[in-house]
Amino acid sequence: MITSRVDVTHVQIEHLKTLVTGPVQTSESALESHGHDESAWPSVSPSVVVYANSTEEVSAVLKYCSQEVIPVVPFGAGTSLEGHILPVFGGISLDVTNMNKLLEIKADDLMVRVQTGMHRMELNQRLSSYGIFFSVDPGADATLGGMASTGAAGTTTVRYGSMRDNVLALTAVLADGTIINVGRGTRKLSAGYDLTRLLVGSEGTLAVITELTLQVYGIPEKMAAAVVRFPNLAQGVEAASLIVRSGINIARGEFLDATCIRNVNLHDGLSLAEAPTLLFEFHGSASGVAEEAEAVREIVTEFGGSDFEWTTNEEERRKLWQARHNAHWAGIAANPGFRSISTDAAVPLSKLAEAVKIADEAWSASSFNHAILGHVADGNFHCFVLTDPKKPGELEEIRKVSHEITSKIIAMGGTCTGEHGIGVGKIDDLVEETGAEAVAVMRAIKAALDPVGILNPGKIFR
Amino acid sequence: MITSRVDVTHVQIEHLKTLVTGPVQTSESALESHGHDESAWPSVSPSVVVYANSTEEVSAVLKYCSQEVIPVVPFGAGTSLEGHILPVFGGISLDVTNMNKLLEIKADDLMVRVQTGMHRMELNQRLSSYGIFFSVDPGADATLGGMASTGAAGTTTVRYGSMRDNVLALTAVLADGTIINVGRGTRKLSAGYDLTRLLVGSEGTLAVITELTLQVYGIPEKMAAAVVRFPNLAQGVEAASLIVRSGINIARGEFLDATCIRNVNLHDGLSLAEAPTLLFEFHGSASGVAEEAEAVREIVTEFGGSDFEWTTNEEERRKLWQARHNAHWAGIAANPGFRSISTDAAVPLSKLAEAVKIADEAWSASSFNHAILGHVADGNFHCFVLTDPKKPGELEEIRKVSHEITSKIIAMGGTCTGEHGIGVGKIDDLVEETGAEAVAVMRAIKAALDPVGILNPGKIFR
Numbered sequence: 064m065i066t067s068r069v070d071v072t073h074v075q076i077e078h079l080k081t082l083v084t085g086p087v088q089t090s091e092s093a094l095e096s097h098g099h100d101e102s103a104w105p106s107v108s109p110s111v112v113v114y115a116n117s118t119e120e121v122s123a124v125l126k127y128c129s130q131e132v133i134p135v136v137p138f139g140a141g142t143s144l145e146g147h148i149l150p151v152f153g154g155i156s157l158d159v160t161n162m163n164k165l166l167e168i169k170a171d172d173l174m175v176r177v178q179t180g181m182h183r184m185e186l187n188q189r190l191s192s193y194g195i196f197f198s199v200d201p202g203a204d205a206t207l208g209g210m211a212s213t214g215a216a217g218t219t220t221v222r223y224g225s226m227r228d229n230v231l232a233l234t235a236v237l238a239d240g241t242i243i244n245v246g247r248g249t250r251k252l253s254a255g256y257d258l259t260r261l262l263v264g265s266e267g268t269l270a271v272i273t274e275l276t277l278q279v280y281g282i283p284e285k286m287a288a289a290v291v292r293f294p295n296l297a298q299g300v301e302a303a304s305l306i307v308r309s310g311i312n313i314a315r316g317e318f319l320d321a322t323c324i325r326n327v328n329l330h331d332g333l334s335l336a337e338a339p340t341l342l343f344e345f346h347g348s349a350s351g352v353a354e355e356a357e358a359v360r361e362i363v364t365e366f367g368g369s370d371f372e373w374t375t376n377e378e379e380r381r382k383l384w385q386a387r388h389n390a391h392w393a394g395i396a397a398n399p400g401f402r403s404i405s406t407d408a409a410v411p412l413s414k415l416a417e418a419v420k421i422a423d424e425a426w427s428a429s430s431f432n433h434a435i436l437g438h439v440a441d442g443n444f445h446c447f448v449l450t451d452p453k454k455p456g457e458l459e460e461i462r463k464v465s466h467e468i469t470s471k472i473i474a475m476g477g478t479c480t481g482e483h484g485i486g487v488g489k490i491d492d493l494v495e496e497t498g499a500e501a502v503a504v505m506r507a508i509k510a511a512l513d514p515v516g517i518l519n520p521g522k523i524f525r
Numbered sequence: 526m527i528t529s530r531v532d533v534t535h536v537q538i539e540h541l542k543t544l545v546t547g548p549v550q551t552s553e554s555a556l557e558s559h560g561h562d563e564s565a566w567p568s569v570s571p572s573v574v575v576y577a578n579s580t581e582e583v584s585a586v587l588k589y590c591s592q593e594v595i596p597v598v599p600f601g602a603g604t605s606l607e608g609h610i611l612p613v614f615g616g617i618s619l620d621v622t623n624m625n626k627l628l629e630i631k632a633d634d635l636m637v638r639v640q641t642g643m644h645r646m647e648l649n650q651r652l653s654s655y656g657i658f659f660s661v662d663p664g665a666d667a668t669l670g671g672m673a674s675t676g677a678a679g680t681t682t683v684r685y686g687s688m689r690d691n692v693l694a695l696t697a698v699l700a701d702g703t704i705i706n707v708g709r710g711t712r713k714l715s716a717g718y719d720l721t722r723l724l725v726g727s728e729g730t731l732a733v734i735t736e737l738t739l740q741v742y743g744i745p746e747k748m749a750a751a752v753v754r755f756p757n758l759a760q761g762v763e764a765a766s767l768i769v770r771s772g773i774n775i776a777r778g779e780f781l782d783a784t785c786i787r788n789v790n791l792h793d794g795l796s797l798a799e800a801p802t803l804l805f806e807f808h809g810s811a812s813g814v815a816e817e818a819e820a821v822r823e824i825v826t827e828f829g830g831s832d833f834e835w836t837t838n839e840e841e842r843r844k845l846w847q848a849r850h851n852a853h854w855a856g857i858a859a860n861p862g863f864r865s866i867s868t869d870a871a872v873p874l875s876k877l878a879e880a881v882k883i884a885d886e887a888w889s890a891s892s893f894n895h896a897i898l899g900h901v902a903d904g905n906f907h908c909f910v911l912t913d914p915k916k917p918g919e920l921e922e923i924r925k926v927s928h929e930i931t932s933k934i935i936a937m938g939g940t941c942t943g944e945h946g947i948g949v950g951k952i953d954d955l956v957e958e959t960g961a962e963a964v965a966v967m968r969a970i971k972a973a974l975d976p977v978g979i980l981n982p983g984k985i986f987r
Contacts, residue, residue: 171770172873214715221712227719228690243963249871250903251687251943253676253726255955255985256967260689260722264715281772308633310743312809347774351813409711411634441712481713493717501705504974505718511973512966523717 064516068153069134071110082123085114085161097138097148097156101203101391103402103450103458104146104487109136109156116161118234118242118273124157125271126240128517136519137267139180139206143213144405145486147266151521159208162273165189174231174248176276179208195279198223201482202391208272214264216482218387221307221440222314222346225482229278230263235270238513248276261508266484267519269512283346286314288380289356289373291363292338296320296423296435297416299339302366303439304412306343311358315344315384316440323390323434323447330393331386336370341439342387343373344380390436394447398432401449404461408472409443409481418477422446422468429464431457443481462488470495485523493523526978530615531596533572544585547576547623559600559610559618563665563853565864565912565920566608566949571598571618578623580696580704580735586619587733588702590979598981599729601642601668605675606867607948609728613983621670624735627651636693636710638738641670657741660685663944664853670734676726678944680849683769683902684776684808687944691740692725697732700975710738723970728946729981731974745808748776750842751818751835753825754800758782758885758897761801762878764828765901768805769874773820777806777846778902785852785896785909792855793848798832803901804849805835806842852898856909860894863911866923870934871905871943880939884908884930891926893919905943924950932957947985955985 071079080087088094094108115121128135134154141148150156160180167176170193177186184204186197199210200217209215211233216225223229232246246252246259262270293299303316319327321337328335343359345352356373363371374380386393395403410418419435426433426446437444448465450457469479469492479485479492494502506524509516533541542549550556556570577583590597596616603610612618622642629638632655639648646666648659661672662679671677673695678687685691694708708714708721724732755761765778781789783799790797805821807814818835825833836842848855857865872880881897888895888908899906910927912919931941931954941947941954956964968986971978 169873169875171766171875173770174873214719216713216715225713225715227722237966241962241965243966244960245963245966247871247940247958248873248938249905249940249943250874251678251682251871251900251905252940253678253687253869253942253944253946254940254951254958255726255947255964256731256970257676257689257722257726258963258966260719264717264719269718281770283772304633308635308743310745347813348816350816351809354810354812407715409709409713411631411636411710412712413631413633438713443711443713476710478709478711478714478716480715481711482715484715485717489716496709496716498706500703501707501720502717503703504699504705504707504720507973508718508970511969 065132065134065152065520070153071133071155075131075133076111078127079111079113079124082127083113083115083120085116088112097158098150100141100143100146100148102144102146103404104149105455107149107151109150110153112156112158114158114161118236121157121236121271121273122240122242125236125238128155129239129515132515133517134520135517137212137271139209140182140203142203142205143209143486144483145488147213147484147486147522149487151487157271160206166274168193170195172248173279174276175279176274177207179273179275180206182206183210190279194282196282197277197279199226199229200388202388207275207277211263211272211275212265212267213484214482218315218317218438220438221316223280227260227263230259230275231278232276233259233262233272234274235262235272237270238515238518246276264484266486266522268509268523269518285347285349285352285375286380287345287352287356287373287375288383289343289359289371290335291341291368291371292336294367296339296419298367299341300416300419300439302363302368303341304415306359306362307412307440309362311355313343313355313440314346315342317342317387318437318439319390320435323436326393326397327386327390330389330396333386342383391447394434398449402452404448404450405483406446406448406465407480407483408469408477409441410472410475410477412442414475414477415439415442418472418475419444421471425464425468431461441481466492487521490523490525527594527596527614527982532615533595533617537593537595538573540589541573541575541586544589545575545577545582547578550574559620560612562603562605562608562610564606564608565866566611567917569611569613571612572615574618574620576620576623580698583619583698583733583735584702584704587698587700590617591701591977594977595979596982597979599674599733601671602644602665604665604667605671605948606945607950609675609946609948609984611949613949619733622668628736630655632657634710635741636738637741638736639669641735641737642668644668645672652741656744658744659739659741661688661691662850664850669737669739673725673734673737674727674729675946676944680777680779680900682900683778685742689722689725692721692737693740694738695721695724695734696736697724697734699732700977700980708738726946728948728984730971730985731980747809747811747814747837748842749807749814749818749835749837750845751805751821751833752797753803753830753833754798756829758801758881759878760829761803762881762901764825764830765803766874766877768821768824769902771824773817775805775817775902776808777804779804779849780899780901781852782897785898788855788859789848789852792851792858795848804845853909856896860911864914866910866912868908868910868927869942869945870931870939871903872934872937872939874904876937876939877901877904880934880937881906883933887926887930893923903943928954949983952985952987
C-alpha cells in the first residue's frame with residue numbers, strides 16, 4: 064500500500080515516455096495546473112503529468128505503475144469540488160483530455176459513444192442538429208469521464224437522472240492494465256453484477272474510464288422557463304417540495320437565495336429581483352408545458368410566491384439557465400480574492416426546509432459569508448461559503464461547521480453528498496452515514512480490484 | 526469453495542433450529558416446494574428449509590453456514606425464470622417469506638420501507654389509499670426482495686424504471702453474518718461506491734437482502750390504455766420503436782403476437798382480435814393522455830396498425846393489463862401438460878425488428894411451439910417456448926436453439942438478458958456478452974465478499 068508521497072524517478076519518467084504518444088510533462092506550470100480543482104483544498108502537485116491518447120496507452124501506463132507502485136490520478140477538466148484530482152500521494156496525473164472524440168451517434172437508439180475526455184457542452188453542440196441532447200449538466204463544463212467518475216448530476220436530474228442513470232456502458236482500465244467492457248448499449252440489462260454503476264461514482268479509485276455509452280434524449284417539442292420570488296427561504300423550499308410530491312413533471316426546479324440572485328445579476332447581466340427565488344423548467348408539448356406551468360403557479364401562490372412569470376422565449380430561457388450554471392463562478396467573481404467551498408447535502412423532500420434552515424442558521428452564526436442554492440426538486444442543496452486563501456486556518460473552521468451540519472443532516476436520514484462525491488473532504492462523513500461495515504465492503508472491493516492501491520489513493524477512504 | 530452437493534447433517538440441522546424462531550423443515554413437501562421455480566430447469570431439492578424471521582436471524586444462519594461451509598439459497602416467491610432459487614449444491618433454502626412487513630410509508634417523500642418477503646401486489650394494495658404506487662411489475666406476484674435480487678423489471682419500466690432504478694437503499698447480510706446498510710432514503714446520492722446497485726441484480730450471490738427502501742410514485746390523475754392490431758410482427762415492432770424514439774411519454778408499450786392474444790383471451794375471458802397487437806398505457810393529465818394517445822394513433826396508422834382503440838375506463842384498463850400480466854400462465858394453461866421456457870433478450874431499439882425476426886425464424890424452424898411477446902418500448906422481448914416435461918431431452922435442444930439466437934443478439938449489440946438474470950442458464954452467454962475480463966472482475970468481487978462461496982453457488986458463475 065502507498066502510505067507516503069511517491070516521487071517518480073527520472074528513469075521511470077523516461078520509461079513512461081515510451082508508453083504514450085502524448086506529452087510527459089514535469090514543468091512547473093504543468094504540475095501546478097494539475098494540482099488543484101475547483102475546491103478550496105490546498106494544491107498538491109503530481110510528480111509528472113502524462114497525457115494518454117488511447118485506452119491502450121492508459122492500459123500500458125497503469126500496468127507499469129502497478130509494477131512500480133506509482134499512484135495514478137486521472138485528470139479531466141479539473142472542475143471537481145471535493146479534491147478528487149489532487150495527487151495527495153504524488154505520482155502521476157494521468158491527463159485524458161486529448162481522448163475527446165465523439166465516437167458514435169446512434170440517434171435512433173437515443174445513445175452516443177464518447178471518449179472520456181470529451182466535454183459535456185461540446186457534446187451537446189455536436190448533438191443539437193440531430194434533435195437530441197445529453198441531459199446531465201453540472202455547473203462546470205466538465206469532461207464526461209470526470210462526470211462519470213464523480214457520479215455527477217445537475218439541474219435536470221429531477222427529470223432525466225444523474226450520471227448513474229445515464230451511463231449505459233463503459234470501457235475502463237483496471238489497475239493492472241486489464242481493459243474491461245461493462246454494461247451494454249440497451250435500455251434494459253440484467254446480465255450479472257452492475258459493474259457500470261459500481262464504476263460510475265467510484266472517483267477514479269477502481270479503474271480509469273476511457274469510453275462511455277450515454278443515454279440521450281429527444282429535444283422536447285416545447286420548453287418553458289418560470290421564475291417566482293418568495294418572502295423567505297422556507298416558503299420557497301416548501302413550495303418546491305410540494306410541487307415534486309404532487310407529481311408535476313417538471314424538468315428543472317432550482318432555488319437561489321437573494322445573495323445568489325445578486326451575484327448572477329452582476330455576472331450575467333440579468334436584472335432579477337433580489338429575493339429568494341425558484342426557477343423552473345417544463346419540457347413537453349405546447350399544451351403540456353402550459354398546463355404544468357399553471358399547476359406550478361397555483362402551488363407557489365399558496366406558499367406566498369409572487370411575480371410568477373413564465374416564458375417559452377428560447378433566448379430568455381437559455382440566458383436564465385446559463386446564469387444559474389454560472390452561479391458558482393458568479394459568487395467567486397462577486398468576491399475578488401476569495402475562494403469558495405461548496406457544501407453538498409441531500410435529504411428526503413419532507414425534511415428539506417428543516418435541513419436548509421439548519422445549514423442557514425449554522426453559517427449565519429459563523430464568521431463566514433454564505434449563500435444557499437440547490438436542486439430543491441431533488442432535496443439537494445449547496446451552501447456556498449467564502450474563504451480568504453490568505454488565511455488558510457479558515458479552512459479548518461469551515462470544515463468544523465460543515466461537519467456539524469452534516470452530522471445533523473445524516474441524523475435526519477440525509478446524505479453528506481448528493482452529487483459532489485466524497486473526495487478528500489468527506490471520508491469521515493461517509494463512515495458516519497453508511498456505517499463502518501458498509502465502508503469495509505467498499506474497501507474489500509477496492510482491494511480486490513486494485514491490490515497495490517495505485518488508483519487515486521487518499522480518496523473515499525483514508 | 527463448494528464443488529459438490531452438501532448435505533446438511535442432523536447435528537447441523539439441530540443447531541440451525543437454535544438460530545431461528547421460524548420453522549426448520551426437512552419434510553418431502555417442504556424440500557420439493559423449495560426445489561423449483563417457474564423455469565423449466567429440473568428440480569433440485571435443498572437439504573433443509575430454514576425460515577428466518579428477522580435480519581438478525583439471517584445473520585446468525587449465514588455466520589454459521591460460513592463456518593460450516595453450507596450453501597445458502599435465499600427463497601422468496603419462487604417465481605424466477607432462470608433457476609435462481611435452485612439449490613444446485615444442496616444446503617439450505619433460506620425462506621424469507623415470513624419477513625413480509627410494510628415497515629414505513631413516507632408518502633410525502635415518495636418512499637416506502639419494506640421487509641424482503643413482502644409481495645409486490647400486497648404492497649400496492651396497501652399503498653393505494655395514500656395515492657401512491659410501486660411501479661415495478663413483473664408478471665408474477667414476486668416478493669420485493671426477490672425482485673431486487675434478480676434486478677426485475679416489468680411493463681412500466683419504459684416510464685418508471687426497473688428495480689435498479691427504484692431501490693434507493695437496503696439492508697443486507699453478508700456471508701459472514703455482517704449486517705450492512707447501504708444507499709440512502711434520498712433522491713440523489715453520491716457517497717462512495719454504489720453498493721445498492723451492486724447488490725440489486727446480484728441474484729443472492731453477494732448477500733441476502735432483508736429490507737428495502739423503495740421509490741414510489743403518485744398515482745397519475747388520469748390513465749388510459751390503447752390497443753392496436755398489425756398485419757404482421759415486423760410492422761408492430763417498428764411502430765413501437767418509433768413511438769419511443771419520438772419521445773412520446775408512454776407509461777407502457779407491450780407487444781403480443783397472435784398466439785399470446787389467443788392464450789390471454791382464453792385465460793382471462795377477453796375477446797381481442799387474434800392478431801399481432803400492441804398495448805399502450807398513458808399516464809398524466811386528462812388532456813395529456815388524450816394528446817399522447819393521438820400521437821401514438823398517428824404513428825401506428827402509418828405502420829399499418831388498425832382498429833386503434835383507447836379507453837380511460839378503469840375496469841377495462843385493469844382487465845387488459847391483468848391479462849397481459851397473466852400471459853405466461855395463460856400460455857401454460859393453453860397447453861396442458863407442457864412447461865415453458867421464457868427467453869429474454871434486449872437490443873438497441875433500432876435492432877428490435879431484426880432481432881425479433883431472427884428469434885421468430887429460429888423457433889419456427891425448430892420442432893417447438895412458441896409465442897413472442899415483449900416490452901418493446903424497452904427493446905426487450907421474450908419467446909415463450911413449450912416443452913414436454915416427459916421428454917427431458919428437449920431441454921438440451923431448446924438450450925441449443927436459444928444459445929444460437931442469443932449469440933446473434935449479442936453480436937448485434939444486445940444482451941442475453943434484459944430482466945430475467947443469468948441464473949443457471951446463461952453463464953456462458955454472460956462471458957460471451959461482456960468478456961472474460963469483466964466476468965473476472967465480478968468473480969473477484971464475489972470472492973472478496975463471500976470467500977467461502979456459500980451464497981447461492983452455481984449462479985452467474987460456474
